[in-house]
Amino acid sequence: YEAISIKQKRSETINRKKTSGIWIYAEHKNGIMHPVVYELLGKGRELADKSNHKLTAVLIDGESSHWAKELIAYGADRVILCSHALLESQQDEYHFDAMTTILEEEIPTIFLFGATSFGRSLAPRIAARLQTGLTADCTRLEIDDVCGYLYQTRPAFGGNLMATIMCPDQRPQMATMRPGIMNAKEPDYYREGTVKRVNYKGEIKPRIEIIKEIIGEKKKSIGDASVIVSAGRGIGSQKNMKLVRRLADILEGQVGVSRPLVDIGWSEYSHQIGQTGAIVRPQLMIACGISGAIQHLAGIADAKTIIAINTDPEAPIFSVANYKIIGDCVEVLEMLIRSDREK
Numbered sequence: 001y002e003a004i005s006i007k008q009k010r011s012e013t014i015n016r017k018k019t020s021g022i023w024i025y026a027e028h029k030n031g032i033m034h035p036v037v038y039e040l041l042g043k044g045r046e047l048a049d050k051s052n053h054k055l056t057a058v059l060i061d062g063e064s065s066h067w068a069k070e071l072i073a074y075g076a077d078r079v080i081l082c083s084h085a086l087l088e089s090q091q092d093e094y095h096f097d098a099m100t101t102i103l104e105e106e107i108p109t110i111f112l113f114g115a116t117s118f119g120r121s122l123a124p125r126i127a128a129r130l131q132t133g134l135t136a137d138c139t140r141l142e143i144d145d146v147c148g149y150l151y152q153t154r155p156a157f158g159g160n161l162m163a164t165i166m167c168p169d170q171r172p173q174m175a176t177m178r179p180g181i182m183n184a185k186e187p188d189y190y191r192e193g194t195v196k197r198v199n200y201k202g203e204i205k206p207r208i209e210i211i212k213e214i215i216g217e218k219k220k221s222i223g224d225a226s227v228i229v230s231a232g233r234g235i236g237s238q239k240n241m242k243l244v245r246r247l248a249d250i251l252e253g254q255v256g257v258s259r260p261l262v263d264i265g266w267s268e269y270s271h272q273i274g275q276t277g278a279i280v281r282p283q284l285m286i287a288c289g290i291s292g293a294i295q296h297l298a299g300i301a302d303a304k305t306i307i308a309i310n311t312d313p314e315a316p317i318f319s320v321a322n323y324k325i326i327g328d329c330v331e332v333l334e335m336l337i338r339s340d341r342e343k
């Protein structure tokens with residue numbers, strides 16, 4: 001009980017602090033900044049400009065941190081830098097403790113994290129410490145520039161609806177943002193910003209000891225593919241999915257699908273493209289038997305060249321396609337595969 005009341009007192013003190021703009025958490029590992037950080041800076045900058053706030057990047061790092069200039073170039077007005085040898089590793093108990101030290105001086109109005117394994121572990125602890133809410137795995141963020149409310153949208157009920165959540169009373173408003181959805185801004189290395197250093201003593205005894213880190217083979221993510229051959233219900237049968245995979249292999253690309261194919265078990269969810277699946281940005285996309293429902297188009301808006309194959313000349317997919325093939329996608333796939341064999 002004593003421990004709980006000490007914690008409560010600490011969060012009450014923290015919650016009385018004046019709030020100071022929009023913060024993003026700059027996650028990095030083994031000398032590499034996570035790509036979601038640049039996306040958070042891009043989104044954070046947009047929200048900050050709209051609501052007249054400053055954008056701060058929180059950088060918790062080992063003793064020889066060199067990232068501050070980079071974070072400012074990508075949009076931060078200020079970097080809060082907390083360095084200590086113990087913070088070199090991604091031991092989240094140390095990072096949480098360092099974060100608590102930072103929050104004892106000031107708290108943000110909005111605090112954003114990447115929805116990565118590390119962000120998903122750290123952000124809820126901070127939300128609990130600050131006794132505020134957290135919307136996990138957001139796919140969209142908007143700000144009301146009058147009252148400053150953050151509208152945090154995320155898929156709910158297994159992706160069957162999009163829920164927009166807001167946190168009217170407590171501060172900060174906190175969210176984790178799904179990687180690969182937002183756009184980073186071009187860096188400007190002439191941008192100027194400030195760096196605030198926070199002293200960290202590293203006095204806690206962590207309950208977890210990292211003995212060894214085993215890094216699994218990184219699966220290719222469809223979000224990174226430069227060529228995608230995607231299939232919708234018009235592919236007709238699970239057997240025909242072989243043709244889609246074959247053409248994707250020939251083009252050294254990956255397979256994507258519309259949601260019904262995941263629902264009926266013809267494909268894994270990791271291949272689903274759209275509002276409740278992956279957002280993709282390929283150079284070339286061949287869409288086979290996909291109608292082009294709005295929820296699917298939400299995932300392919302940044303595809304460079306789209307070739308759509310559909311029997312229905314009125315199919316909405318044709319409105320976003322660069323090349324249209326009106327016909328049976330199975331026949332077209334067989335033809336394309338045959339023409340590769342004949343080469």
Ligand code: FAD
Pocket residue numbers: 159160161162231232233234235236257258259260261272273274275276277288289290291292293294295296299309310311312315327328329330
């Ligand atoms: P259909 O709409 O059934 O279209 C099949 C198409 O194939 C038709 O255009 C038809 O003309 C064509 N066709 C038929 N036979 C052939 C043939 N032999 N050759 C060529 N063409 C042929 N969907 C997603 O894809 N991704 C999402 O993330 C997603 N999220 C959703 C979230 C919510 C909240 C909701 C409500 C829905 C979501 N959906 C999503 C579902 C979406 O609304 C559509 O139902 C779905 O995209 C349709 O998939 P489809 O195009 O494969 O199937």
